[in-house]
Amino acid sequence: MKKSLLAFAPAAAIGLAALAMPGTASAADGSSFQANLQPLNHAAASGSLMLQLNGSQATVTEDVSGLAASFGGKPYPHVQHIHIGGMGQCPTTAADANNDGVISTTEGGAAYGGIGATLSTSGDTSPAAGTTLTVAPSGASYHYSRTFTLDAKTLAAVQSGNAVIVVHGLDPATLSKTAQGEKSDLVPSLPLAATSPALCGTLVASQMSAMPGGAADTGGGSTAGLQHEGVIGAGTGLVALGAAAGALALRRRTATNR
Amino acid sequence: MKQQHRGRALAVLAAVLLLAGAALVVGALHYQQHPPQPPAAAAVPPAATAETRPTPGVKHTAAKPKGPVLPASQPTHLDIAAIDVHSDLLQLGLNPDHTVQVPPLGRDSKAGWYRYSPAPGQLGPSVLLGHVDSAQYGPGVFFRLGALRPGDQVSVTRADHRVAVFRVDRVVSYPKDHFPTLAVYGNTSNAALRLITCGGKFDFSTRNYESNIVAYASLVTSRPA
Numbered sequence: 129m130k131k132s133l134l135a136f137a138p139a140a141a142i143g144l145a146a147l148a149m150p151g152t153a154s155a156a157d158g159s160s161f162q163a164n165l166q167p168l169n170h171a172a173a174s175g176s177l178m179l180q181l182n183g184s185q186a187t188v189t190e191d192v193s194g195l196a197a198s199f200g201g202k203p204y205p206h207v208q209h210i211h212i213g214g215m216g217q218c219p220t221t222a223a224d225a226n227n228d229g230v231i232s233t234t235e236g237g238a239a240y241g242g243i244g245a246t247l248s249t250s251g252d253t254s255p256a257a258g259t260t261l262t263v264a265p266s267g268a269s270y271h272y273s274r275t276f277t278l279d280a281k282t283l284a285a286v287q288s289g290n291a292v293i294v295v296h297g298l299d300p301a302t303l304s305k306t307a308q309g310e311k312s313d314l315v316p317s318l319p320l321a322a323t324s325p326a327l328c329g330t331l332v333a334s335q336m337s338a339m340p341g342g343a344a345d346t347g348g349g350s351t352a353g354l355q356h357e358g359v360i361g362a363g364t365g366l367v368a369l370g371a372a373a374g375a376l377a378l379r380r381r382t383a384t385n386r
Numbered sequence: 387m388k389q390q391h392r393g394r395a396l397a398v399l400a401a402v403l404l405l406a407g408a409a410l411v412v413g414a415l416h417y418q419q420h421p422p423q424p425p426a427a428a429a430v431p432p433a434a435t436a437e438t439r440p441t442p443g444v445k446h447t448a449a450k451p452k453g454p455v456l457p458a459s460q461p462t463h464l465d466i467a468a469i470d471v472h473s474d475l476l477q478l479g480l481n482p483d484h485t486v487q488v489p490p491l492g493r494d495s496k497a498g499w500y501r502y503s504p505a506p507g508q509l510g511p512s513v514l515l516g517h518v519d520s521a522q523y524g525p526g527v528f529f530r531l532g533a534l535r536p537g538d539q540v541s542v543t544r545a546d547h548r549v550a551v552f553r554v555d556r557v558v559s560y561p562k563d564h565f566p567t568l569a570v571y572g573n574t575s576n577a578a579l580r581l582i583t584c585g586g587k588f589d590f591s592t593r594n595y596e597s598n599i600v601a602y603a604s605l606v607t608s609r610p611a
Contacts, residue, residue, distance in 0.1 A: 162568060162572055164568060176572070178568070332573065334571075334572075334573060335503075335508075335510025335511060336503050337502045339571055341484035341485055342485065343562035343563075344582050344583075345584070346515055346517045346583045347583065348520040349519065349593055350522050350523060351519040355414075356418070359411075359413070359414040360410070360414045360415070362407075363412075366406050367408060367411065368407075369407070370399075370401070370405075370406075372400075373400035374397070377393055380396065381393055
């Protein structure tokens, strides 16, 4: 192992001399956006989403937690979208026009607009897949990661700060009695809770031009665990020898003293 | 007579060996070096701090930055007197797997600036990285990052011959598998700094540290270099 590390040293020296490490060209070409997802409709959820744009290709990474966990005994599907064409904002409680305690997707529309793209787990990402439960991520918390192409309208909205991320699906138990009995404004065969927004955040330009994916590998471990094992080993050996010599000396003394 | 001399010589040898051995073991144990880890108290910013986050959901087209802001200029040198760090700065990019590049793991490890983050002094989170240690050579440039405390000063010299002076707000250790990407790399309302190294337990099977230590700092002033 020592040999391979020494071989690396000249390369490291060159790297240092250049004072710059070559990176992937795509990182500098693209632009980065982020959304801090805040709860709506008394959801106890939170999340964040990052969108890296390369031309019209979007790489989305998202982490959410605290959403409604199950629906009819199965993991709760949470349809999620990039909304565009509204005011580029999340709705406030004033948007609850019919005062049932729930801001439905329609009621929130003035603030965030209509569906520009669907953040599905596979297949179609157009608005047509907007309420397809089978391709929605599900459960109380999930990590979502996907790369897909944005259409022209959605791309323009993202670049101009008009795009809003909305994650849908509320726990019916948190709704008022009235709201629990209501049908969804989007899919009448589903209850209102299923399609109403739970998390919302405006997609804003990141101050980073490329967002790194998580943690940094900044350590090699030579100050972890027991160090100077060689010295400790040698020392222990000497102590053992000394103890043996001492025992021998004591035995001789007892022998001669008899 | 000879037997007596031999007996005494053996006793003296025994004593010498015991003393020498003990000295080596005690000495080796005394010179163990482990990177300091930040205590929980260091994760809480002091009451008055410039560190702020933009309000979510609200448009920020005309948001005024809080505190001083400098124009863009590449950073060249880092000084942190409190933990005796003085290092030229490399420029780091992104690995193909989208993790941040790190400086080479050599004996004379330097710190680096993640070049797709704002320059130190610009509005936003400027990211500086350094190794806590190498695989072979002992402590790295950011070995003592975990000993930073709120209020400590961090100075970054830039190519425009200005020194951006930051004050540490908080120092936190995060497990790498629960790294709060938006908290560390997300937008800020002020000119901010994130100093990152490894921490926590070292996994000897994967040869990776389990955590990252992040020191958050805010720009307080600048001066000519």
